[in-house]
Amino acid sequence: MGVTGGIAAYKIPSLVRLIKKSNCETEIILTGSAENFVTRMTLETLSGKKVWTDDDFGSSIPHIKLSQWADVLVIAPCTANTLAKISHGIADNLLTSAMIASDCPVLIFPAMNEKMYGNPATQENINILKSRGVKIVEPSDGELACGDSGKGRMPEPHDIMHEIFRALCVHDMAGKNVLVTAGPTHEYIDPVRFISNPSTGKMGSSMARSAWYRGANVKVIAGPVEIDGWGMEFIHVKSAVEMLNAVKNNLSWADYVVKAAAVGDYKAKEFSPVKLKREGKDSITIELVQNPDIAAEIGRVKREGQILIGFAAETDNVSENARSKIIRKNLDYILANDVSAEGSGFAYDTNTLRLIPRNESETEQVFTGLKEDISFDVWSRIIAG
Numbered sequence: 001m002g003v004t005g006g007i008a009a010y011k012i013p014s015l016v017r018l019i020k021k022s023n024c025e026t027e028i029i030l031t032g033s034a035e036n037f038v039t040r041m042t043l044e045t046l047s048g049k050k051v052w053t054d055d056d057f058g059s060s061i062p063h064i065k066l067s068q069w070a071d072v073l074v075i076a077p078c079t080a081n082t083l084a085k086i087s088h089g090i091a092d093n094l095l096t097s098a099m100i101a102s103d104c105p106v107l108i109f110p111a112m113n114e115k116m117y118g119n120p121a122t123q124e125n126i127n128i129l130k131s132r133g134v135k136i137v138e139p140s141d142g143e144l145a146c147g148d149s150g151k152g153r154m155p156e157p158h159d160i161m162h163e164i165f166r167a168l169c170v171h172d173m174a175g176k177n178v179l180v181t182a183g184p185t186h187e188y189i190d191p192v193r194f195i196s197n198p199s200t201g202k203m204g205s206s207m208a209r210s211a212w213y214r215g216a217n218v219k220v221i222a223g224p225v226e227i228d229g230w231g232m233e234f235i236h237v238k239s240a241v242e243m244l245n246a247v248k249n250n251l252s253w254a255d256y257v258v259k260a261a262a263v264g265d266y267k268a269k270e271f272s273p274v275k276l277k278r279e280g281k282d283s284i285t286i287e288l289v290q291n292p293d294i295a296a297e298i299g300r301v302k303r304e305g306q307i308l309i310g311f312a313a314e315t316d317n318v319s320e321n322a323r324s325k326i327i328r329k330n331l332d333y334i335l336a337n338d339v340s341a342e343g344s345g346f347a348y349d350t351n352t353l354r355l356i357p358r359n360e361s362e363t364e365q366v367f368t369g370l371k372e373d374i375s376f377d378v379w380s381r382i383i384a385g
């Protein structure tokens with residue numbers, strides 16, 4: 001990791017902690033200017049390793065060893081100055097020399113005032129680097145340290161980690177479009193009350209995230225839950241009907257459709273446009289009517305080659321019930337989970353899923369573990385065909 005002299009360097013200690021927690025190893029190079037923004041001692045304490053500076057440049061040749069050791073070179077934040085140097089092959093310090101000596105993927109996070117970012121010189125330098133295969137992660141819009149507001153903010157450490165993982169993964173889903181539904185639906189009875197379920201969207205977001213790490217383009221149609229969405233396109237919906245419309249509108253785009261949302265099977269027959277009052281009523285009866293079955297509707301109209309992956313949350317006869325859904329809904333795979341099993345289903349970080357292929361000659365496979373880990377393994381199996 002290279003750190004240059006931008007104000008966003010204050011976020012780097014948090015990033016180093018996340019890298020360490022994720023079991024990746026990091027070697028850090030500070031430019032002379034970066035040392036004004038973040039101390040060597042802070043980073044050495046957090047990384048548990050020596051931090052490299054220009055004092056180390058000259059006596060030995062650390063830039064060659066460091067660039068050969070790395071699986072990915074991340075420059076965060078990257079100043080306008082360093083961008084200009086590395087796009088022109090200038091190698092006048094340890095970091096820029098490591099850059100020109102590296103042959104691993106390079107990930108750059110420019111961060112600066114928006115005028116500096118928009119300057120034609122900076123934009124041309126970015127384009128030069130892109131044309132050489134360097135991945136530039138655009139700064140976000142927002143309040144800047146100088147008091148201005150605009151495009152120039154370095155992404156948060158948590159989001160930088162997503163980009164690092166993506167850079168480290170084999171992109172065996174590059175060019176594939178993956179549409180994922182996630183989370184619960186809210187079926188409103190009146191303007192302030194709804195029927196829902198405890199889905200947190202974790203399984204859907206894990207499937208989406210793993211596909212994104214593997215290079216896919218990912219759109220998530222999300223019910224009303226908070227989902228960590230860096231890098232992915234989001235369409236927010238509330239009810240099953242809204243979710244169905246969003247899926248239909250995006251269906252032709254998708255190579256894979258993952259139906260991980262916990263869609264309400266029923267909605268209130270009558271929606272009351274005014275809040276229902278309790279006065280004078282000991283009990284009320286709400287008549288429920290069926291919602292559309294999104295998976296079945298999509299199964300009817302899916303195009304040749306499109307892969308539909310459904311989820312089945314079951315409490316009994318898990319395999320049999322799931323198998324009948326494959327046929328009824330014209331799915332290619334079902335991921336069945338027994339939500340009554342310990343550590344499985346709604347809101348847990350872990351899950352046990354049985355992957356059931358449509359083709360009965362293919363074997364079923366059980367995946368157990370963290371949702372983010374099993375999603376990765378499920379994709380490996382599905383893309384292998």
Ligand SMILES: Cc1cc2nc3c(=O)[nH]c(=O)nc-3n(C[C@H](O)[C@H](O)[C@H](O)COP(=O)(O)O)c2cc1C
Pocket residue numbers: 003004005006007008031032033034078079080081082111112113116
């Ligand atoms: C307080 C302060 C904040 C700065 N913030 C940034 C910044 O966010 N982005 C940037 O490109 N340059 C910024 N600069 C300018 C760089 O520090 C300057 O261009 C320096 O030469 C960069 O050196 P380096 O690229 O070798 O680290 C800042 C300068 C100062 C004094």
